[in-house]
Amino acid sequence: MQANGYLLPANEATNHVQARSGDGRGSGEKAKPSNRVRLNGNIVRRKPGKRIQEYWDIDLPGFGLRVNPGGRRTWFVLFRQRGKLRRLSLGTSRDITPAMARRLARAKLAEVALDGLPTRRKTRAAQKSDAPLLRDYAERFWADYARHWKPSTRKRNESAIFKEILGAFGDRRIDDLAKGDILFWRDSFVERPGVFNRTLPVFSVMMGYAERLGLRPRGSNPCKGTPRYKRKPMERFLSAHEYARLATALRDYEAEQPLYVAAIRLLIFTGARCGEIEQLRWEWVQEPRLMLPDSKTGAKIVYLNRQAIDVIASLPDRKATGLLFPSFRNPDKPISLGIHWSKIRNRAALPDVRLHDLRHSFASVAIRNNISLMVIGKLLGHALAETTTRYAHLSDEIVADAAERVSGSIARLIGVGQ
Template sequence: MPRLSKRAIDAAKPRAKQWFLWDDSLKGFGLVILPSGKKSFILQYRTMTTRSRRLTIGPYGALTPAEARRMASELIVQVRNGHDPLMTRQGLRSAPTINDLLDKYWSDHVMVHNAKATQLHHKRIITKILRPHFGAMKVTELTRPDVAELHAKLKHTPRQANLVLSVLSKALNLAEVWGLRPELSNPVRLIQRYKEVERDRFLSDEELSRLGATLDEAERFGLPWVIKAGQRTRKHLPKEHNDRRTPVSKPAIFAVRLLLHTGARVSEILTTEWSHIDFPNRTIALPSRKGDGRKPHPASDTVMKLLTQLYEKRRSNYILPRDADATRHITREVVQNAWQRIREHAQIEDIRLHDLRHTVGTYAAQAGGNAFLISHLLRHRNVTITNRYVNTDLDPIRVLSELIGQRLLEGLAKRQALESRELEADGNVIQFPGRRPFPS
């Protein structure tokens, strides 16, 4: 049996059936020649259980005989150490991919534990970012440089970049729980998040006044029609269009008022039913924490009056039903479209619906509410989230600064008065208590 050399391999001709050419210097190392003429290096070995295996090392041409022999020698060492290279290779081929992990993460975790709004955010991140970048990779192959590279590509949108890391990190933590990765191998760990600029926008007193006037106007008369056509098109419109008003959805107006007076999230108000309202005890059942079940929470007089107005005209289980289908509540899009018109007319274009919740939290802090009370008012999951309102409130800080300034001014004035009395003394030095004696 000849040694596998380039000359011997080139001389081997295809036959009607595949045949083998074995190397005489390395047991099990050989070449298979197919009827098509294709030639590949192979290794035939027996496992610890004496099972015979035949492993393809690689095609001739892509590998030289010397390279193939070196690889075969390494594989033989693995076999002697009790490993089965063929089964290892087959296991890697059938190993779950990131796509498989994301499928399981979605069905077993997101759909079970996350609120609908969070599900939408996760779906967008998974579909638009994670699957295109990592979907085909094996779960065990994902490394920290891979994740860091993706994070760097998203640096111009730091909040989104950090959200991507959060979603991926959770999925990979669960991969360890499910036995798809070794423990403590999460590659997202140690990657530094980008600094995010918190949005602390809330309504000022003047803006709140304009909003109130706009809501009243929208409810009673509708809002002026805003002509968004270009100048060329606008000049052809009838003049009466200048005074035209269009109605604003009444349920949407009530939704805005309730959002402002409760500090609730949009989805919480839209899905509220009459069974959640307790008029005798003046409570409204809202989720105690984001995504949790509803529990009664105290409602102000204003909120109860708004609910009473709605209750007098109720026609659905929902407090804010659709006009066309009372069995369903109004959609976020309806409220968002109405809010777009309301905020433009009130000249508060940069205020989002969620900023009404920020306004409630900020006003609560300015009224002297501590983090614990505000956390319960807004139903935050932890007090850390509430600190954004308590720590950024300027009114108590301003009051404290004024008190300190007043004391300093009084102290300075007293010092100046005493020094004036020194100068007025008839050439005599007055020694004040607590001072060191003047040198003679």
């Protein structure tokens, strides 16, 4: 074994990690044969033990799989670089396949093996075609792209680009980023999965635009195929008793802030998004509809029921144009419901209910009233039918009740159970 950049023998890598994992064996003791296997899907499906287990690949020295008692399985590669033993996580078995993990491990080991060796000098032509640093490219991308985003999207994407992306890759060349870099970067968001899920699409757009500008080869977007973190959907539905408590809290708060209460009632009766109601303008009110020229999914129609029409009719100073719910401090700016909603939900003893949960609850009540998912999607303004299917599980109880009634009727017809 050479000291600088060459791969570790399989027994050295195995012994080192076994000594660190505290399994009671000395560093000079060889691993059990069962720990040296061919790392593939069969190994991933093995049940975890009561202690940490580490498996080593028999074909690629240094490539391993760490299995925690809780079931988390992490691919890694162990190598010696510049005289130091290093371990690099490649991702979990839920995020990348054994074949992908093997390719990443092989690429890293090849990179380490070449570390310190002389490299071919670039030709003048190659030096002239050098792509810019990501930090410099981001300024051009922002100038070209930001004007096409909505203000809320622009604000969110600005943080994603100039904080998250440039914070990690700002000093890298735009054409130097590879798939492995994105996967390693993904691991740094274990504690902030939502931030990664929002940042990755922005990064992908940046890489795609770089291809169109000729700064990267066509079809080389390193973000494509990178899995997002799986997150449990945040869904909260109000029960009948909770609706009653909310109604009482709204009546009590109406004397203090009638405009805010009216806006929240409009959210309840329409299932609209919070921003759609906050920024609602009189010129868009065409009863029995709200004709929104723009929304999260583009132009949208919000259908008004009798209760929603009554809420709008109760508003003072109806005008031909302007905001329905203007801010008291600046009539040209819309209200912000967040602060007042916190007070209202606390009065209703519903501290975990978000404003967006009023939209979820609208859908759940519609399902309990046997309204089809297709119609619910139309009411909520979903651009894709797949978005509405998230509420499909709410109809299980209704379907089960219908099955019970049908089977009961058949039983009576054939004289069973009488």
